[in-house]
Amino acid sequence: MTAYILRRLLATIPVMVVVALFVFLLLHLTPGDPAAVIAGDDASPLDIEGVRRKLGLDRPLWEQFGIYVSNLLRGDLGTSIFSNLPVLTLVKQRLEPSLVLALSTLVLATAFAVPMGVLAAWKARTLIDRVVMGFSVLGFAVPVFLIGYLLIYIFAIELRWLPVQGYKPLALGIGETARSIALPAFALSMVYMALIARITRASMLEVLSQDYIRTAHAKGVAAVAVLLHHALKNAAVPIVTVIGIGLTLLISGVVITETVFNIPGLGRLTVDAILKRDYPIIQGLIILFAGVKVLANLLIDISYVFFDPRIRY
Amino acid sequence: MTAATLDAVVAAGPRKFDWVRRNPTIVIGSAILALFVVLALVAPWIANDPLSFDPLNRLKRPSSEFWFGTDQFGRDVYSRVVYGTRISLIVGASVAVIATAIGLVVGVLCGYYRRVDDIVMRVMDGLMAIPAILLAIALITLMKASLLIVIIAISIPEIPRVVRLVRSVVLTVRGLPYIEAAVASGTRGRIIMTRHILPTTVAPLIVQATYVCASAILIEAGLSFLGAGTPPEIPSWGNVISLGRAYFQISPWIIFFPGLMLAIAVLAINLVGDGLRDTLDPRIARRM
Numbered sequence: 281m282t283a284y285i286l287r288r289l290l291a292t293i294p295v296m297v298v299v300a301l302f303v304f305l306l307l308h309l310t311p312g313d314p315a316a317v318i319a320g321d322d323a324s325p326l327d328i329e330g331v332r333r334k335l336g337l338d339r340p341l342w343e344q345f346g347i348y349v350s351n352l353l354r355g356d357l358g359t360s361i362f363s364n365l366p367v368l369t370l371v372k373q374r375l376e377p378s379l380v381l382a383l384s385t386l387v388l389a390t391a392f393a394v395p396m397g398v399l400a401a402w403k404a405r406t407l408i409d410r411v412v413m414g415f416s417v418l419g420f421a422v423p424v425f426l427i428g429y430l431l432i433y434i435f436a437i438e439l440r441w442l443p444v445q446g447y448k449p450l451a452l453g454i455g456e457t458a459r460s461i462a463l464p465a466f467a468l469s470m471v472y473m474a475l476i477a478r479i480t481r482a483s484m485l486e487v488l489s490q491d492y493i494r495t496a497h498a499k500g501v502a503a504v505a506v507l508l509h510h511a512l513k514n515a516a517v518p519i520v521t522v523i524g525i526g527l528t529l530l531i532s533g534v535v536i537t538e539t540v541f542n543i544p545g546l547g548r549l550t551v552d553a554i555l556k557r558d559y560p561i562i563q564g565l566i567i568l569f570a571g572v573k574v575l576a577n578l579l580i581d582i583s584y585v586f587f588d589p590r591i592r593y
Numbered sequence: 594m595t596a597a598t599l600d601a602v603v604a605a606g607p608r609k610f611d612w613v614r615r616n617p618t619i620v621i622g623s624a625i626l627a628l629f630v631v632l633a634l635v636a637p638w639i640a641n642d643p644l645s646f647d648p649l650n651r652l653k654r655p656s657s658e659f660w661f662g663t664d665q666f667g668r669d670v671y672s673r674v675v676y677g678t679r680i681s682l683i684v685g686a687s688v689a690v691i692a693t694a695i696g697l698v699v700g701v702l703c704g705y706y707r708r709v710d711d712i713v714m715r716v717m718d719g720l721m722a723i724p725a726i727l728l729a730i731a732l733i734t735l736m737k738a739s740l741l742i743v744i745i746a747i748s749i750p751e752i753p754r755v756v757r758l759v760r761s762v763v764l765t766v767r768g769l770p771y772i773e774a775a776v777a778s779g780t781r782g783r784i785i786m787t788r789h790i791l792p793t794t795v796a797p798l799i800v801q802a803t804y805v806c807a808s809a810i811l812i813e814a815g816l817s818f819l820g821a822g823t824p825p826e827i828p829s830w831g832n833v834i835s836l837g838r839a840y841f842q843i844s845p846w847i848i849f850f851p852g853l854m855l856a857i858a859v860l861a862i863n864l865v866g867d868g869l870r871d872t873l874d875p876r877i878a879r880r881m
Contacts, residue, residue, distance in 0.1 A: 298719025310735040421860035426852035532726035570722040
């Protein structure tokens with residue numbers, strides 16, 4: 281097991297090197313002088329020269345990449361051009377809302393989608409199944425900003441149950457945070473729910489046709505126990521896998537949802553960086569998100585052992 | 594079944610709409626899509642100038658004069674949405690074609706030549722670790738926004754998925770006896786790839802292309818919504834929605850109508866994709 285984890289950790293290195301190389305080369309391979317691009321449209325030649333000096337863009341390419349990687353290894357994600365602050369500092373300032381949003385979405389989506397998928401598989405080819413599948417097809421098509429604005433319109437503007445926009449930090453009390461994050465988390469979880477419900481249903485359908493399920497029923501195990509204990513546990517591996525695949529979806533979704541709901545998180549950092557063409561911030565965020573995704577997938581691979589003891593590493 | 598009814602069935606022959614009945618999702622999805630294509634083609638005849646300002650009619654509710662209302666500059670949202678259909682369809686179709694074409698070539702090469710495979714798949718793993726929207730944002734912040742750049746930026750993150758699919762198909766086929774026979778009889782690699790392996794990838798690729806197309810349309814809208822998509826003067830659905838953000842509480846129609854069109858278009862493409870998947874490739878259907 282330890283050997284397996286070590287091997288998998290080592291395997292993440294080439295992936296992250298490719299990511300770093302990609303964001304690095306992007307800056308240099310795009311047409312035009314990178315210093316001029318970063319300095320902006322109305323920069324003087326002196327400004328451009330300053331940027332070139334500051335970012336070390338006057339050195340050979342391989343040397344620049346070496347410096348970039350060694351900075352990354354020391355936890356230096358680069359420096360914002362506009363605010364002159366380290367990207368890591370900016371990320372830390374904006375981390376809480378995004379983390380709260382992402383985690384509540386994850387919990388909400390799993391809590392709703394797994395029972396939905398199980399129910400659909402159990403009652404396959406009935407009305408319940410069709411409703412769940414219909415929801416899942418819709419969930420893939422309706423963009424998160426449309427759901428978000430619809431939810432704001434219904435629950436915040438018409439019914440006045442929840443705040444329209446904004447985020448209340450955890451320091452103000454978890455109740456306030458929950459109220460401010462409820463609509464965004466719900467809006468964002470739709471597409472995730474669709475994904476998880478669909479896989480849960482497919483995976484459960486396959487398991488439910490197995491002989492040992494019939495045996496369990498035959499020896500008189502209660503239907504719910506068969507469903508949850510015998511079937512769901514064996515159907516878990518694809519479900520957990522798809523939750524990991526969906527993380528990319530979640531990260532992109534967080535950026536858009538934060539814009540809809542005016543949440544000052546990493547998404548807002550991204551949008552501000554777009555407006556100011558602050559490439560180092562975007563570069564840093566890509567490295568960060570890619571790292572999170574790679575690590576999460578590693579954890580998910582390891583978690584298979586708990587769901588399926590036949591898997592040995 | 595009694596003899597009488599059987600005769601009746603035989604007499605009627607194969608029913609005309611049998612295929613339609615067996616593939617309702619493909620038919621419904623294609624019908625909606627066809628409608629969108631027509632809308633995009635006849636836009637100049639059924640809509641007004643999507644860019645003309647009309648300061649007297651700012652933020653007007655939907656009415657018989659302005660079906661979808663007007664925005665903060667008095668521009669007709671209906672006209673903008675109709676013209677936006679063009680942008681979304683162009684982006685969806687172009688990304689689907691570019692991503693599948695490049696993905697196909699790379700995937701076949703990877704599946705066939707092991708040495709290429711090792712390196713290219715590491716690169717693909719790295720690309721897949723980057724969220725699509727951020728990758729596109731990075732490209733767009735570095736270059737001047739244009740429709741072409743947006744299409745390229747959305748295509749790049751879609752390529753690895755196609756490569757993986759093609760590669761897995763090629764790897765399965767490669768071990769089959771008929772390829773061995775071709776190799777044994779001295780067929781050149783290029784011929785084996787184009788004539789014996791390529792055709793097997795067509796069905797799964799078509800299915801994948803529809804999903805790429807749907808995802809590209811959503812990503813373009815998302816990018817434009819964030820201000821990193823098509824240039825703001827182009828009336829794409831995402832741009833219309835993005836401009837409506839500030840006025841959402843007083844004029845929700847600016848966001849609602851383009852959002853609805855977007856959802857319907859993506860739904861239609863996904864329906865076609867699901868239907869094609871079920872008919873063309875039952876193996877994938879079971880895996881999904």
